[in-house]
Each structure stands twice: as C-alpha cells, then as structure tokens.
Amino acid sequence: MMHAAIYSFTHGQALAADLAAAMRLKHELIESHTFPDGESRVRIPSAANTAFIYCPLDRPNEKLAELMFAADAFRRGNTRRLVLVAPYLCYMRQDKSFREGEAVSQQAVARFLSSLFDRILTVDAHLHRVSSIGEVFPEIEAANLPAEEAIAHFALEQGFGKDTVVAGPDEESAQWVGRLAEALGARSVTARKIRRGDREVEISFPVDPDVARKRVLIVDDIVSSGGTMLSALATMRERGAASIHVVVTHALFDEELHRRMQMAGASNVWSTTSVPHPTNAISLAELLAEALRDELKD
Numbered sequence: 001m002m003h004a005a006i007y008s009f010t011h012g013q014a015l016a017a018d019l020a021a022a023m024r025l026k027h028e029l030i031e032s033h034t035f036p037d038g039e040s041r042v043r044i045p046s047a048a049n050t051a052f053i054y055c056p057l058d059r060p061n062e063k064l065a066e067l068m069f070a071a072d073a074f075r076r077g078n079t080r081r082l083v084l085v086a087p088y089l090c091y092m093r094q095d096k097s098f099r100e101g102e103a104v105s106q107q108a109v110a111r112f113l114s115s116l117f118d119r120i121l122t123v124d125a126h127l128h129r130v131s132s133i134g135e136v137f138p139e140i141e142a143a144n145l146p147a148e149e150a151i152a153h154f155a156l157e158q159g160f161g162k163d164t165v166v167a168g169p170d171e172e173s174a175q176w177v178g179r180l181a182e183a184l185g186a187r188s189v190t191a192r193k194i195r196r197g198d199r200e201v202e203i204s205f206p207v208d209p210d211v212a213r214k215r216v217l218i219v220d221d222i223v224s225s226g227g228t229m230l231s232a233l234a235t236m237r238e239r240g241a242a243s244i245h246v247v248v249t250h251a252l253f254d255e256e257l258h259r260r261m262q263m264a265g266a267s268n269v270w271s272t273t274s275v276p277h278p279t280n281a282i283s284l285a286e287l288l289a290e291a292l293r294d295e296l297k298d
Contacts, residue, residue, distance in 0.1 A: 042069035047077025
C-alpha cells in the first residue's frame with residue numbers, strides 16, 4: 001500500500017495533478033460512472049494509507065454523492081487517513097434558518113462530510129455568522145486557508161502597487177481588502193451592499209472614492225450571480241478610473257456574466273484555481289501543498 005497519494009474525479013483533474021506535483025505524490029483518477037437511471041458507480045484505482053481527495057465543490061450535489069461512495073471505497077481498502085481537499089466548499093452561506101421549515105444547509109453538509117473524512121482543507125470559506133471553520137466542523141480537523149498572499153503575489157507581478165486603489169464591493173470584504181492593499185502599498189475602499197434580490201444589488205461607498213485616472217483592482221471572495229460586481233464596476237467607471245481589473249477567489253459565474261463584466265469595464269477578470277474556470281490565473285497548489293505537508297511526516 002502506498003503511503004500517500006492525491007486522488008480526484010475528472011472534474012478538477014488538472015488542478016489535482018498540479019497539487020500532486022507540488023507535493024511530489026502520485027495522482028490517481030477515481031472512476032465514476034452514471035447509469036441511465038441517474039445512479040452512480042464509483043471505483044478507486046488503489047487505496048493509499050493516507051488518501052487526499054481533491055474535489056472543488058462547485059455545483060456540488062452530484063459531487064457529494066461521489067464523495068460518499070469514494071470514502072466508502074477507501075475505508076474498505078483500509079485507508080487509515082482520509083483528507084478532503086475542497087478549495088471551494090459548498091453550502092457555507094446558509095448558517096441559520098431564515099424561514100420556518102428551512103434546512104440549515106451549512107450544518108447539514110458539515111455533518112455529512114464529517115462522517116466521511118478525518119480532515120477537511122478549504123480556501124476562503126464563505127462564512128457569515130460563524131467566526132471559524134472549526135465551528136462548522138467541531139468533530140474533525142478543518143482548516144480554512146486565506147488566498148490573499150497568493151493574490152497579492154500575483155497582483156505585484158501584474159504591476160499593481162502604490163498607485164492602485166483596491167476596492168471591495170461590500171463590508172464583508174473590508175478586512176482582507178485592507179490587508180491586500182497593505183501588501184501592495186496601495187489605498188483601499190469598501191462599499192456598503194443592499195441586496196434587493198438574487199440578481200438585484202445596490203452598492204454605495206461611504207465616501208466618494210477618488211479613483212479618477214487610477215488603476216483599480218476590485219477583489220471579492222466569491223462571484224456567482226454577479227450583481228454586486230457589476231454594480232462595483234459601474235461605479236468605478238463612472239468615477240473615471242483609468243482601468244478596472246477584477247480578482248476573485250471563487251469564480252462560480254458563467255460565460256455570459258464574464259462577458260457582461262468585460263462590457264461593464266473590466267479590463268481583466270482573474271480568479272484563483274479554487275474551481276476550474278476559464279479565468280483561472282492564480283494557482284493555489286503551493287498554498288494547499290504547504291498546509292498538507294504535515295500529513296507526510298512519519
């Protein structure tokens with residue numbers, strides 16, 4: 001039996017291979033077959049003593065079933081240590097019941113994953129009223145890695161610096177927008193968001209942002225429907241920014257929204273490799289590898 005290996009399904013296969021290369025481990029592909037009735041069959045190629053399953057959990061429902069079957073196969077193969085590497089972790093937004101009869105999806109998914117894995121590693125989890133990933137997964141080991149250092153390094157390579165304005169589209173982004181701006185020696189500004197619906201968002205800045213003839217970098221942890229980002233782009237364009245660029249940790253948006261962001265004034269849209277996406281430009285492989293190296297110590 002191998003000491004340790006990286007495993008993945010076909011989704012995220014290339015990113016899993018990057019992580020395996022960074023950790024100098026073998027990458028193995030988990031086979032998943034869907035029958036005509038919609039049921040799945042999962043088969044692992046081998047069972048390492050420590051198995052890292054790499055699975056970005058965007059569009060998660062089918063993937064959660066695959067993880068359940070894969071975990072069962074590894075345990076049957078006598079894997080002793082099972083680690084989920086999910087750079088994007090699904091269902092973290094709903095951490096309370098807003099209406100009578102609603103499920104609390106964060107808690108339900110956390111209980112499910114905790115029953116399968118010994119440790120979970122993610123990046124920039126979308127937490128609201130919960131202060132840490134440990135509160136979400138109290139029964140197993142869990143770590144929530146910040147992507148800001150990788151983003152800052154990339155931004156410096158792209159020439160962003162003291163003449164840049166780093167903008168956050170809502171209050172939740174204020175802390176890490178400020179830290180990114182500090183790393184770049186730049187100024188930061190964050191907006192207040194008022195959500196009217198899933199796709200209707202208004203934002204306003206507490207003070208009129210002085211971005212005229214400046215290079216603006218709008219950063220956010222997650223972009224899905226994109227209303228907040230489109231509003232931020234419109235504001236920066238109206239204020240006369242010389243150029244506007246977007247960086248996002250988790251790119252969950254489709255090609256149409258990407259096109260709309262470009263039409264709204266985005267010169268570039270970059271994302272981390274937390275989920276496979278055409279905008280991927282910032283690798284998380286080394287960040288994840290560094291956090292997992294303690295698993296390889298004898």
